[in-house]
Amino acid sequence: MNSLEHVPCPLCRESRHEPWGSENGFTCVRCSGCGLLYVTPRPAAAYIDRAVQLGVHASEQVEMSVVGRRAGWKVSRFRKSLQGVMPDLGRGRSPVRWLDVGAGFGEFVEAVRSLAATGSACEGIEPMVPKAQDAQRRGLPVRAAMMEDVQEQYDVISLIDVFSHIPDFHAFLRDVKRLLGPRGEILLKTGNAA
Numbered sequence: 644m645n646s647l648e649h650v651p652c653p654l655c656r657e658s659r660h661e662p663w664g665s666e667n668g669f670t671c672v673r674c675s676g677c678g679l680l681y682v683t684p685r686p687a688a689a690y691i692d693r694a695v696q697l698g699v700h701a702s703e704q705v706e707m708s709v710v711g712r713r714a715g716w717k718v719s720r721f722r723k724s725l726q727g728v729m730p731d732l733g734r735g736r737s738p739v740r741w742l743d744v745g746a747g748f749g750e751f752v753e754a755v756r757s758l759a760a761t762g763s764a765c766e767g768i769e770p771m772v773p774k775a776q777d778a779q780r781r782g783l784p785v786r787a788a789m790m791e792d793v794q795e796q797y798d799v800i801s802l803i804d805v806f807s808h809i810p811d812f813h814a815f816l817r818d819v820k821r822l823l824g825p826r827g828e829i830l831l832k833t834g835n836a837a
Contacts, residue, residue, distance in 0.1 A: 647684035653812050654679045688810065695770045696787075713748035713777060721754035721803075728830070729799075738762035742797040742822065745769060745805035749778030749785045755801075756783075768793060790818040797822055801830040 651658045657676030660683065664671045669682050685691070725732055732739065738760045743751050746767025755765045767785040769775040778785035800819055809815045819829060 646687050648687050649684045650681075650810070651683075652676060652679055653681055653810055685810075691810065692770075696772055711747075711774075713781075714750060717750040718753050718757075721751050722757060725754060725758055732758050733760070736760045739765070739799060740795070740797045740824070741765040741799045741801070742793065742795075743767035743785075743801045743803065744790065744819075745802065745808070746778065746785045747771075747774050749781060749783035751801060751803050752778070752783050752785055753781075790815065790822070793818075793822055795822070796824045797827060798824055799828050799830060803830075803832045804834055806831060806833040 652660070652674035655674060655677040657674050659675035660672035660681075661675065662670055663673045663680055669685065671680050671682055673680055686694075732755070741755050741759065741763065743755065743766070746752050746769045749767055749769075752765055752767040756763070759765050765784070767778070767783070768788040768790070769778070769785050770787070770789055772787045775785050775787035800823060802819075806812075806815075823829070
């Protein structure tokens, strides 16, 4: 594996931490400053970027595909959640410009498009090329891109189970702010309760 790097807490930048757990040869720690759980040491940033884009994480012992597959059942679940959280999204309302960051196979984009008013522009970006290509084959507007590749502004930016994968929260949120219109909203769901 490429060299490992020790990193401070991606939220508060504290370098003190205590071990929390381990898996696949990596240690998850709890930040002594804010309590966030994160991995350190971790593979170097260039290694992570390449692995994310290709969907394959390699080490000396094993090469592991993390691409996964589309889960069609998520579309109806996302649609139902959206109707409860954002009832103004429904048809007959004003068009919306929406970006789903970390769109995966496009299930969330598909749900938003099915609910958004006529004239809306709903698209996604996904750093993992195989996932973006799968969504494109299904006719969904998901492009293989990173936040820094996007220049447009949006009314809504969604981050569904993405935030816990971000290595630098501060830089990421600056990018989100840059892409949000003047009255823009963020829809965030994360599985990292820490």
